[in-house]
Amino acid sequence: MSVDTETVRRVAHLARIAVAEGELENLRGELNAILAFVEHLAEVDIAGVEPMTSVTPMALKTREDKVTDGGIADAIIANAPAHEHHFFLVPKVVE
Amino acid sequence: MIDLISLTLAQARDALRKKDFSATELVEAYLAALEKARALNAFVLEAPEHARAMARVSDDRLAKGEGGPLEGVPLGIKDLFCTEGVRTTACSHILDNFVPSYESTVTANLWRDGAVLLGKTNADEFAMGSSNETSYYGPVLSPWRRRGSTTKLVPGGSSGGSATAVAARLSAGAIGTDTGGSIRQPAAFCGIVGLKPTYGRCSRWGIVAFASSLDQAGPFGRTVRDCAILLRSMAGHDPKDTTCADLPVPNYEAAIGRSVKGMRIGIPKEYRMPGMAAEIEALWRRGADWLKDAGAELVEISLPMTKYALPAYYIVAPAEASSNLARYDGVRYGLRTAGRDIIEMYEQTRAAGFGKEVRRRIMIGTYVLSAGYYDAYYLRAQKVRTLIKRDFETAFAAGVDAILTPTTPSAAFALGEKSRADPIEMYLNDVFTVTVNMAGLPAISVPAGLDSQGLPLGLQLIGRPFAEETLFALGAAIEQAAGSFAPEKWW
Numbered sequence: 001m002s003v004d005t006e007t008v009r010r011v012a013h014l015a016r017i018a019v020a021e022g023e024l025e026n027l028r029g030e031l032n033a034i035l036a037f038v039e040h041l042a043e044v045d046i047a048g049v050e051p052m053t054s055v056t057p058m059a060l061k062t063r064e065d066k067v068t069d070g071g072i073a074d075a076i077i078a079n080a081p082a083h084e085h086h087f088f089l090v091p092k093v094v095e
Numbered sequence: 096m097i098d099l100i101s102l103t104l105a106q107a108r109d110a111l112r113k114k115d116f117s118a119t120e121l122v123e124a125y126l127a128a129l130e131k132a133r134a135l136n137a138f139v140l141e142a143p144e145h146a147r148a149m150a151r152v153s154d155d156r157l158a159k160g161e162g163g164p165l166e167g168v169p170l171g172i173k174d175l176f177c178t179e180g181v182r183t184t185a186c187s188h189i190l191d192n193f194v195p196s197y198e199s200t201v202t203a204n205l206w207r208d209g210a211v212l213l214g215k216t217n218a219d220e221f222a223m224g225s226s227n228e229t230s231y232y233g234p235v236l237s238p239w240r241r242r243g244s245t246t247k248l249v250p251g252g253s254s255g256g257s258a259t260a261v262a263a264r265l266s267a268g269a270i271g272t273d274t275g276g277s278i279r280q281p282a283a284f285c286g287i288v289g290l291k292p293t294y295g296r297c298s299r300w301g302i303v304a305f306a307s308s309l310d311q312a313g314p315f316g317r318t319v320r321d322c323a324i325l326l327r328s329m330a331g332h333d334p335k336d337t338t339c340a341d342l343p344v345p346n347y348e349a350a351i352g353r354s355v356k357g358m359r360i361g362i363p364k365e366y367r368m369p370g371m372a373a374e375i376e377a378l379w380r381r382g383a384d385w386l387k388d389a390g391a392e393l394v395e396i397s398l399p400m401t402k403y404a405l406p407a408y409y410i411v412a413p414a415e416a417s418s419n420l421a422r423y424d425g426v427r428y429g430l431r432t433a434g435r436d437i438i439e440m441y442e443q444t445r446a447a448g449f450g451k452e453v454r455r456r457i458m459i460g461t462y463v464l465s466a467g468y469y470d471a472y473y474l475r476a477q478k479v480r481t482l483i484k485r486d487f488e489t490a491f492a493a494g495v496d497a498i499l500t501p502t503t504p505s506a507a508f509a510l511g512e513k514s515r516a517d518p519i520e521m522y523l524n525d526v527f528t529v530t531v532n533m534a535g536l537p538a539i540s541v542p543a544g545l546d547s548q549g550l551p552l553g554l555q556l557i558g559r560p561f562a563e564e565t566l567f568a569l570g571a572a573i574e575q576a577a578g579s580f581a582p583e584k585w586w
Contacts, residue, residue, distance in 0.1 A: 008458075011462045014465060015417060016438070016442050016445055018439075018442035031458060034409060034455075034459055034519070035459075037409065037519050040402070040406045041410070041475055041476060044400075051481065052477045052480040060337065076427075079192070079196075080426070081425060081428075081429070091435075091436055091440050092436070
C-alpha cells in the first residue's frame with residue numbers, strides 16, 4: 001500500500017500537525033518508503049496467531065479504590081503556557 | 096594525587112567509603128571535566144549547584160558511616176527522566192521549559208541510594224533516532240575518532256549523551272532508555288557497557304514515554320560490574336507502574352566472576368546477514384571462542400522471524416508513539432503557538448514543536464492506527480511480535496541460557512552520513528537489537544574490540560526474562576578476555 005498526497009494531508013490533520021503544502025510531497029515519499037519497508041510483514045503466515053497484548057506474562061494488577069494524591073493544583077498548572085484561577089486557558093471553543 | 100575521573104564507578108564507590116577522598120572532591124573533578132568537554136555536547140543541562148548540594152549530603156552520610164550503595168557517585172541522567180525541579184525536555188522543542196514537579200521512580204531510587212545528579216544528558220528527540228542527530232539541542236559528538244582522522248563521528252542513539260558521558264569520563268556512570276537499541280547501540284559505538292533490562296524490571300513511571308510496550312530504563316558503565324551496581328539500585332517494584340514486575344532485586348554485582356562453565360550459548364544463524372562486514376563476523380566468532388574457553392557450550396540456533404522484527408517494530412513503535420505524544424497539545428505544559436481556534440493552535444504548536452523524525456513517526460503511527468488500516472498493519476504487527484517472542488521461547492526451552500550476537504552491523508559512522516539518506520538506512524542500525532525489545536528480553540552490550548580504523552565494536556548477549564545475572568556473568572567473561580577501551584582525549 002502507498003499513500004497519495006491527499007492521504008498525507010488527512011493523516012497530518014488527524015495527527016494535529018500543520019504541514020505546509022510544499023512539504024506534502026516530500027513527506028509522502030518518506031512515508032511510502034517506510035510503508036514499503038513494513039510491507040514485508042505480509043509474507044508472514046499469521047493464521048491462528050494471537051496478537052501480543054503483554055510482552056511479559058503478568059496478571060493485570062488492580063489497586064485499592066481510594067484517593068492517593070491531590071491538593072496539588074499549583075504543581076499541575078506550574079508548567080502551563082496560560083492559566084488563570086487554577087484553570088488551563090485555551091482559545092475560545094464555543095461561540 | 097590520582098585522577099579521580101579515571102576511576103570506575105565501583106572503584107570510586109569503594110574509595111569514597113574508605114574516605115580516600117570526599118564526594119565533593121569527586122563531583123568537582125567531574126564538573127571540571129564537563130566544562131572542558133562542552134564541544135562534545137553530551138549534556139543538555141549541567142547541574143553544578145544541584146550536584147554540589149547532593150555531594151555535601153553524601154559527605155555527611157559517609158562521615159557517619161551511613162552511606163548508601165551509590166553514596167557520592169556522580170551520574171549523568173538521560174533527559175527523558177523527569178527530575179524534580181530540574182528542567183526535563185526529552186530533547187524536544189515542544190518541552191522547552193518543562194520543569195517537573197515530580198521525580199521519576201528510577202532516578203528517585205538512585206538518589207535514595209546516594210547517587211549524585213551531575214546533569215541531564217543529550218539524546219535523540221523523544222528517543223527517536225540511532226545517532227543522536229535528531230536532538231533539538233544539536234548532535235552529540237562521539238569521543239572516538241578514526242585513527243589518524245578528525246572526522247566527527249556519531250556516538251549512536253538515542254542515549255548518545257549518556258554513552259558519551261561515560262566513555263569520555265564525564266560521569267562515573269549514566270542511565271538511558273532503550274526502546275529498540277537506544278542503550279546497547281551507543282554503548283557499542285562508544286566502547287562501554289550498556290544493559291537493557293527485562294521489560295518490567297525497572298519502573299517506567301516518570302520517564303517521558305515513547306513506545307510504552309517497548310521502553311525500558313537501563314544503565315551505562317565503563318565495566319560490567321558498574322552496570323550491575325547501577326541496575327540493583329534502579330530496579331524494583333513500583334505500584335505507580337502496573338507493568339513493573341513485583342520480583343525481588345538480586346545483588347547483581349555478585350554475578351561478576353561467577354563461572355559460566357556449562358552454560359549453553361545460542362548462536363542464531365539468521366543474524367549472519369548477507370553483506371555483513373568481515374570484521375563484525377570475526378568479532379562474533381572471537382566472542383564465541385572466549386565463552387567456549389571460559390567453559391560455555393556453543394549451539395547453533397534458529398530465530399526465523401528475525402528479519403521481520405524491524406518492519407514490525409516500525410509499526411508498533413510509531414503507533415504507540417503517536418498515541419503517547421498526543422499529550423503535547425500546548426495546553427498543560429510546554430510550547431504553545433497561537434492559532435485562530437483551538438484546532439489550529441494544536442496543529443501550529445505541534446508543527447513548531449516536533450522535529451522531522453518525530454513528525455514522521457507520529458504520522459506513520461497515526462496512519463497505521465487509522466480506520467481501515469488497523470488490521471492490516473497494527474494487528475498484523477502484534478501477531479508477528481507474538482511469533483518473534485515464540486522464536487526466543489523455543490530456543491530457551493531447548494536449554495539455551497543466553498544468545499550471542501554482534502550489537503551493531505557496523506562501527507560508528509560520521510555525522511550526517513546517514514541522517515541525510517532515506518530513513519530506512521538509519522533504522523537498519525537496530526537490526527540486531529530491536530528483536531530483544533519486541534520480545535521484552537534483557538540484553539547487554541559489552542565492548543569486544545576495535546576495528547581496523549580503531550573504533551570500538553560490541554557484542555550483545557540476550558538472556559531469558561529476568562536472567563540479568565546470567566548476562567552479567569557472561570558479560571564479565573567477555574570483558575575479561577577483551578579488555579577495556581578508552582578514547583584518546585582530543586576535546
